[in-house]
Amino acid sequence: MNYGISDLSIIPVRKEPAERSEMVTQLLFGEHCEILEENENWSKVRLAFDNYEGWVDSKMITGIDEALFQVLNKELQVVANDTFNLVFQDQDYSNKLIVPGSSFPFCDLEKKSFKIANKSYFYQGKVSENSYGEHLRDSIIESALKYFNAPYLWGGRTPYGIDCSGLTQIVYKLNGIVLPRDASEQVMVGDTLTFVEEALPGDLAFFDNDEGKITHVGIIWDRHKIIHASGNVRIDNVDHQGIFNVDKKRYTHKLRVIKRIIQQ
Template identity: 55%
Template sequence: MTHGISNLSIIPVRREPSEKSEMVTQILFGEHFEMREQMVGWTNVKLAYDGYEGWVDTKMITPINARTLSKIENSASAITSDIITIVPVNDEQNLMLVAGSTLPVWRPYLKQFSVTRDTYLATGDVLYGDIKDPREVVIQQSLKYFNAPYLWGGRTPFGVDCSGLTQVIYKMIGIQLPRDASEQVKIGTALSFVDEAEPGDLAFFDDDEGNIVHVGIIWKRNKIIHASGQVRIDNVDQFGIFNIDTKRYTHKMRVMKKIIKQNGTD
């Protein structure tokens, strides 16, 4: 089999095939991937969602055949929006899903989803189909991550980096973003003035060499939700992010982007 899926809450993806290697991202439950190369105990994968590549512990992979892959790719899916969703497997076991997990082969009227041959009944709140007010959803979901610790490569409410936060939040409204801020900045329409920004727009920040190194979500006027040490709310203006605790600028503004259109599509 050449493809796999995450049947676990989180699968760490590492730069090199070693537990000591840097974690570059995480695969959330229900996300699938191509298996490209294998070494003893490790598999190199390419994520279907964003094309990110890295190494995962082979024991964590649930292989899927071509028929299952086709079914997943050609069926609707839902996204969990609760911080934690507990899905019963049987009388003794549960699945623990973090916010932003994918529920493949979604059957909305039954609230059921399928992974390989197993079918589960979804619990809690899920998002799927056309989102009526995507900007409101972005802000509601972003605020759930408030005080989540910063974690390089993280994509969950229990550890997240700046672009992991924006990617997963936008995933909830059906907009697919690349994994890194340096790639996310290439999407959408640039805004000329800070006052043009609406809740849910993204702001990008660069270093002294002009490299995009940070991204955050505009909340209300002159406020930004971003992951820096933790998911926090700070002030933002044309100069950058002004940390309300240290009373100094921490990130230099590069550009603000409108990705959500009025109808919720990018």
């Protein structure tokens, strides 16, 4: 097979084809991918959502053909919005617990149904269908707060564990906006703001290390407040110097730039 889709709640994507290799991201339920390379047990994939590449256990991927892959690329994204959603396979007694940001392909909003490959599902809970308009910034903050206190996990994209750029990417996905996976890529998107005082809720703040490499990102909430994943998803103070951790009572991240993705 040259294309695949996730029929599992969460699939770890690893740097190398080995269980002990670090997880670099996760493929969520309903997200699809191109298969670039295969060996006996592993498949190197490129995620259609953000073009991120890594290795997955081949047994975890459900194969699809190129025609379906291309249709999925063009389809309007409908994603799970509640902190937890239950989905039920048609004519099957089992159910699956789905995390926010999961995709529901070929979704019928009236019947609350969707399809993955040749399987039909029904869902409970709310979905996002990219229609927030003038309330988009409020919706982004509401989405971010759903992850409050979620533990930090390198490569994570779920309430069970999430990293800083995973948080910003999924929060934006829940609101119909596609961001790259890593902070070093996300910083290339949007318009640069000159002063932190210009920032509005939903703008992204980026932070660098001593070598000038972007290593952290967070979501501006209110004036001088930021939501970010560092140890856990938390709210801290932010100013022109960087993030001031209210528990440690010191600056932990050095501000590099603030970017505006939402033009409203």
